[in-house]
Amino acid sequence: MIFFPLVMAAIAAAVPSNRLRPWLLPVTAVVHFATTVFVLIRPDLMVTAKWLILDPPGRIVLLVVSTLFLFCSFYTVGYLQYRMERSNRVFCACLLGFLGIMSIVVWSHHLGLMWVAIEATTLCTAPLIYFNRTQHSIEATWKYLMVGSVGIALALLGTFFLAYASLQAGLESTLVFEDVLQDAALLSKPWLHAAFILLLVGYGTKMGLAPMHTWKPEVYGEVPGVVGAIFAGGVTSCAFLAIMRIYQICLAAGEYAYISRMLLFMGLFSMAVAGLFMVSQRDFKRMLAYSSIEHMGILVLGLGIGGPALFGTMLHIVTNGMTKGVLFLSAGNIHRAYGSKSTEIVCGAMRRLPLSGSLFLAGFLAITGSPPFGPFISEFAILNGAFSDGRFVTAGLFLLLLLVVFIGMGATVLKVVQGRAPKQVQNTPYRDGLLTAAPVVIFMGIVLLLGLYIPAPLSGMLNDAVRFLEGRP
Amino acid sequence: MTNLLNTILVTILVMNLFALGTSRILAVTRVVAAQGVLLGFIPLLVHKSLVMPVLLMAAAAISIKAILIPSIIVRALRDAQIKHEVKPLIGFLPSIILGAIATAFALLFAGQLPLAGNHYDTLLVPTAIATVLVGFIQLVTRYKAISQVIGYLILENGIFIFSMLLVEAMPLIVEMGVMLDLFVGIFVTCIIINHINQAFSSMDTRELVSLKE
Numbered sequence: 001m002i003f004f005p006l007v008m009a010a011i012a013a014a015v016p017s018n019r020l021r022p023w024l025l026p027v028t029a030v031v032h033f034a035t036t037v038f039v040l041i042r043p044d045l046m047v048t049a050k051w052l053i054l055d056p057p058g059r060i061v062l063l064v065v066s067t068l069f070l071f072c073s074f075y076t077v078g079y080l081q082y083r084m085e086r087s088n089r090v091f092c093a094c095l096l097g098f099l100g101i102m103s104i105v106v107w108s109h110h111l112g113l114m115w116v117a118i119e120a121t122t123l124c125t126a127p128l129i130y131f132n133r134t135q136h137s138i139e140a141t142w143k144y145l146m147v148g149s150v151g152i153a154l155a156l157l158g159t160f161f162l163a164y165a166s167l168q169a170g171l172e173s174t175l176v177f178e179d180v181l182q183d184a185a186l187l188s189k190p191w192l193h194a195a196f197i198l199l200l201v202g203y204g205t206k207m208g209l210a211p212m213h214t215w216k217p218e219v220y221g222e223v224p225g226v227v228g229a230i231f232a233g234g235v236t237s238c239a240f241l242a243i244m245r246i247y248q249i250c251l252a253a254g255e256y257a258y259i260s261r262m263l264l265f266m267g268l269f270s271m272a273v274a275g276l277f278m279v280s281q282r283d284f285k286r287m288l289a290y291s292s293i294e295h296m297g298i299l300v301l302g303l304g305i306g307g308p309a310l311f312g313t314m315l316h317i318v319t320n321g322m323t324k325g326v327l328f329l330s331a332g333n334i335h336r337a338y339g340s341k342s343t344e345i346v347c348g349a350m351r352r353l354p355l356s357g358s359l360f361l362a363g364f365l366a367i368t369g370s371p372p373f374g375p376f377i378s379e380f381a382i383l384n385g386a387f388s389d390g391r392f393v394t395a396g397l398f399l400l401l402l403l404v405v406f407i408g409m410g411a412t413v414l415k416v417v418q419g420r421a422p423k424q425v426q427n428t429p430y431r432d433g434l435l436t437a438a439p440v441v442i443f444m445g446i447v448l449l450l451g452l453y454i455p456a457p458l459s460g461m462l463n464d465a466v467r468f469l470e471g472r473p
Numbered sequence: 474m475t476n477l478l479n480t481i482l483v484t485i486l487v488m489n490l491f492a493l494g495t496s497r498i499l500a501v502t503r504v505v506a507a508q509g510v511l512l513g514f515i516p517l518l519v520h521k522s523l524v525m526p527v528l529l530m531a532a533a534a535i536s537i538k539a540i541l542i543p544s545i546i547v548r549a550l551r552d553a554q555i556k557h558e559v560k561p562l563i564g565f566l567p568s569i570i571l572g573a574i575a576t577a578f579a580l581l582f583a584g585q586l587p588l589a590g591n592h593y594d595t596l597l598v599p600t601a602i603a604t605v606l607v608g609f610i611q612l613v614t615r616y617k618a619i620s621q622v623i624g625y626l627i628l629e630n631g632i633f634i635f636s637m638l639l640v641e642a643m644p645l646i647v648e649m650g651v652m653l654d655l656f657v658g659i660f661v662t663c664i665i666i667n668h669i670n671q672a673f674s675s676m677d678t679r680e681l682v683s684l685k686e
Contacts, residue, residue: 112643112644112650112651116654119654120657122658126661126665130665138673139683142666146612149625149658150612150625150628153625157605160632160636163639167639173640175643175647190586190587191587
């Protein structure tokens with residue numbers, strides 16, 4: 001599962017044909033997805049090593065990443081057909097390598113190994129951002145590399161602090177997740193606190209939590225839509241998984257009160273920053289970046305509320321990932337048809353691209369938490385958790401910020417889809433094709449399904465993850 | 474043993490300040506390379522017995538931090554034909570003073586920290602913290618892309634020093650993974666720098682401002 005995509009990446013780097021090479025993506029994705037489903041259905045058949053274990057939260061993230069990649073890979077084939085003038089060798093190889101490395105992140109139960117893998121995803125994705133080779137994309141890549149590397153370096157320091165916390169307490173220093181978790185109560189408190197802050201800042205940078213979000217609008221604004229979808233649904237989920245690990249250790253150490261305050265603050269702050277910048281945003285791809293920051297805020301907030309909100313948080317990983325697929329891919333189509341991402345030029349997408357335009361609108365409704373879509377259920381569950389936990393101020397702010405985001409995002413989205421398309425874009429060659437539209441429709445279908453009915457196996461997995469996080473086997 | 478170790482660590486601290494205070498990027502690169510060599514010796518001194526993993530780690534640290542990465546940076550410098558960091562955000566003298574304050578702070582702060590028994594005699598923890606802080610100063614106060622990369626490298630060196638305290642927790646393979654990530658990271662960054670240089674005909678990150686609100 002880990003090696004297959006990496007091997008395919010090497011093959012992709014070797015295949016000479018620009019036309020055939022993208023087809024390696026769906027092949028790998030289908031195999032990866034099939035393996036994922038198989039592993040999820042028959043967990044007893046899994047081969048586990050001491051460092052590589054698939055635990056319940058890992059299962060959810062793996063499912064999201066694998067599903068997202070599966071449909072995105074078909075989209076990529078369609079997308080790259082429009083970009084035949086440019087060699088896609090590096091693009092395909094990096095995308096495949098990235099899938100393999102994300103699988104390592106999900107499986108790894110050694111915090112050092114996990115760090116190595118997350119840093120590797122940063123490096124693997126840098127060439128993806130640079131695909132368009134414009135001055136803007138260089139700038140975005142540079143900011144991504146610098147902010148991301150420094151953030152992730154802090155996470156490494158935090159990882160070391162965590163190991164030192166056990167050394168200082170007179171235990172054998174270890175970074176194997178199970179061992180740390182077992183001795184969590186004995187860890188040296190000051191070092192644990194320092195480790196938590198550094199890890200939250202470090203992996204929070206990768207997730208795009210405010211105020212470490214500065215790379216996000218730049219990167220999401222410049223990347224091809226499909227890379228944006230994989231970033232917003234995949235990379236961020238992996239980084240969130242890393243934060244869940246340290247959360248669980250702190251929880252077992254009895255430090256809930258300490259970390260909860262910080263998570264709540266980060267969550268609400270991210271939502272507020274996203275809301276502020278989303279109002280009067282003229283670039284619809286940057287708007288999606290702020291939307292992603294907002295949803296990372298929601299995830300962290302859910303973790304901070306804890307207990308009753310955890311189920312919603314786990315579900316939100318899934319719904320957010322799928323909805324981001326809809327939004328980024330349809331936004332990519334609109335961008336392609338208009339050749340611009342400013343709302344001054346892009347309007348009337350509903351007429352110009354009936355399918356992508358309406359999917360973009362539906363995706364917007366879904367991501368802002370309107371029924372009957374998936375995110376509504378998960379956001380409602382988090383809100384419900386906040387109320388039942390007696391956190392009325394938090395819940396109130398949460399609702400208020402959701403409203404601000406809805407208004408801010410709505411203004412931009414409506415400008416894009418409504419009205420009449422300007423004359424000059426009527427004749428651009430792009431039309432919705434099977435490969436670029438069908439994956440978006442499928443994502444939308446999943447989002448709608450999750451809003452109406454959560455399949456029993458999935459809700460079982462979600463409940464397992466909640467129990468696992470709370471330390472109840 | 475401890476004396477020798479502390480001598481090395483103090484040398485590293487002095488090198489930090491030198492890196493902050495000089496404008497010639499080539500000289501800074503050499504200093505950082507020399508720092509890499511010293512870092513390679515630390516595992517040999519920290520560990521009581523010279524077993525294979527320790528030797529491997531020392532060899533990897535020296536070859537990557539002291540030879541490979543500096544040579545990539547020197548090549549990038551040559552391609553871009555730049556020699557000096559012009560006008561950093563904070564002047565060279567003030568940044569030395571800032572670095573000295575950070576070092577003093579780290580020494581004082583580490584004295585307050587609850588450390589494990591035998592770590593009080595060595596300067597490992599304060600040096601690690603000071604080096605991370607100096608790396609940060611270098612990273613935020615310089616405008617040339619390549620100087621920022623060097624700042625990042627100094628920051629990583631600080632983290633490496635801290636990892637010397639944790640022998641059991643970081644198995645060789647993970648340590649190697651960290652090194653590899655660092656190497657590839659710098660490699661990719663230098664490629665991007667080269668492209669920045671071609672696209673903007675300068676390596677000044679102040680040119681990278683077209684994406685903003």
